[in-house]
Amino acid sequence: MLRLSGFAASASVGDFCQRVALRLVTGQADQAPNPEHDAYLFKGQAFHSECQWVVTFEEHRPEAERLFSDRRLVVLPHDFDYLSEGDVIRFVPDRKAVRVLFRKGANANYFLVTERCNHLCLMCSQPPKDVDDRWLAREILDVLPLLPATTPFLGITGGEPTLVGEDFFDILSSARDHLPSTPVHILSNGRTFKDQQFAQRYQAIGHRRLSVGIPIYSADPEVHDYVVQSKGAFDETIRGIMNLKSVGAEVEIRVVVHKQTYEGLADLSDFIFRNLTFADHVTFMGLEITGFTRANMDKLWMDPYDYRSELRAAVQYLAAARINVSVYNHQLCLLDGSIHRYAKRSISDWKNEYVDECTSCSRRSECGGFFSSSNLARSSHISAFR
Incomplete structure (x- = not known):
């Protein structure tokens, strides 16, 4: 059973305080970028994103903090490492709460x-x-x-x-x-x-x-x-x-x-x-x-x-x-x-x-x-x- 909700291991988002829906992108998306809702999904790739948001996992946290010190960074636990390009999550900053809203590869959303x-x-x-x-x-x-x-x-x-x-x-x-x-x-x-x-x-x-x-x-x-x-x-x-x-x-x-x-x-x-x-x-x-x-x-x-x-x-x-x-x-x-x-x-x-x-x-x-x-x-x- 996949884990669809939980809490971020850590988050550095400045004074951003409202819940937000984030589409995960890796630079391969065929849709037009959405500055407010696109988040770069970092798994150690060399591609450098212009997204305001970056989502990564605990194993990539040190490198992500170094590369994206000027971005809003959300670090997820390993339970969510199935997430991929095109998936959409909800993030609530004050509670660091995360919920998966859409999975591109799911049989039903x-x-x-x-x-x-x-x-x-x-x-x-x-x-x-x-x-x-x-x-x-x-x-x-x-x-x-x-x-x-x-x-x-x-x-x-x-x-x-x-x-x-x-x-x-x-x-x-x-x-x-x-x-x-x-x-x-x-x-x-x-x-x-x-x-x-x-x-x-x-x-x-x-x-x-x-x-x-x-x-x-x-x-x-x-x-x-x-x-x-x-x-x-x-x-x-x-x-x-x-x-x-x-x-x-x-x-x-x-x-x-x-x-x-x-x-x-x-x-x-x-x-x-x-x-x-x-x-x-x-x-x-x-x-x-x-x-x-x-x-x-x-x-x-x-x-x-x-x-x-x-x-x-x-x-x-x-x-x-x-x-x-x-x-x-x-x-x-x-x-x-x-x-x-x-x-x-x-x-x-x-x-x-x-x-x-x-x-x-x-x-x-x-x-x-x-x-x-x-x-x-x-x-x-x-x-x-x-």
């Missing part, structure tokens, strides 16, 4: 827009906070112009991203202007889109590769509302999906499979077929054991092997109906062989790992592996393909 949410999902991996975090949106607006135009994917998440109002539209407009060819996927509970005007304004942004992933956990409104801990959420979510599709937006339906939802997978698939056939994608997702999930393990956790029949039936039903369907966050050895072709490697690389049983598996390269938090609860049926 997600930006957290807000920690506020109008759900309290039993298995939320990012428990909501009622805080004023508008600075997150402003930071994203600083970062987007720094990203390469060839960025293969960008995710927007929360909390509930639509709750930030105007900032939500500003972020999407910036992505349209700076990353017109990059698919941008928004994780939302969909409820704000119950307002037809909000849905229309969203679609009017005009980014041609924009999509929204919205969860539905059951065809039974009471079960869905229980999982998200918000009465009336089901009806507003369905209305939001309808409004989005009525304006031509791309919508993905997400279903997290656990003890509260697995028995209703067949009914949910039938509900989607009969009422939401226009969905662009349906994904059945494995449980990530973090956030609220840890506190609700007795209500949520079950061995994925034990719901393999229900999952197989739901996937095959939608596939037969010619609805684009996938399985995320599951290991191939736990899935019925008939749905292996729908399984995707979906876990973000920084928290993706494999266990000892995977070492000799002939299909490891095809398998999604595990979340790093899976050591808290893991199937007893993990086995290698020979």
Whole structure:
């Protein structure tokens, strides 16, 4: 598991005191220099940068202090030595706090827009906070112009991203202007889109590769509302999906499979077929054991092997109906062989790992592996393909 946040070993930045997003450059970047946000990544190279900022590591500290005595110097611990050209970090001078915001070589980069949410999902991996975090949106607006135009994917998440109002539209407009060819996927509970005007304004942004992933956990409104801990959420979510599709937006339906939802997978698939056939994608997702999930393990956790029949039936039903369907966050050895072709490697690389049983598996390269938090609860049926 990659370390994405921590503290600088040392920093010499003069009287600079505000948080800043820094794009790491080595002189090879194909983008125009940005004096305020570019930082030279020094790993002992001879190239001498004109950047105001220099980022280096403890082993290069003496040489960096000698060469760049007139620059703002940030020295990172060895845990961050995976950083490279084009990556973007956040640095907070007064605390020497560092967070990696974007990795050019990552399989997926997600930006957290807000920690506020109008759900309290039993298995939320990012428990909501009622805080004023508008600075997150402003930071994203600083970062987007720094990203390469060839960025293969960008995710927007929360909390509930639509709750930030105007900032939500500003972020999407910036992505349209700076990353017109990059698919941008928004994780939302969909409820704000119950307002037809909000849905229309969203679609009017005009980014041609924009999509929204919205969860539905059951065809039974009471079960869905229980999982998200918000009465009336089901009806507003369905209305939001309808409004989005009525304006031509791309919508993905997400279903997290656990003890509260697995028995209703067949009914949910039938509900989607009969009422939401226009969905662009349906994904059945494995449980990530973090956030609220840890506190609700007795209500949520079950061995994925034990719901393999229900999952197989739901996937095959939608596939037969010619609805684009996938399985995320599951290991191939736990899935019925008939749905292996729908399984995707979906876990973000920084928290993706494999266990000892995977070492000799002939299909490891095809398998999604595990979340790093899976050591808290893991199937007893993990086995290698020979």
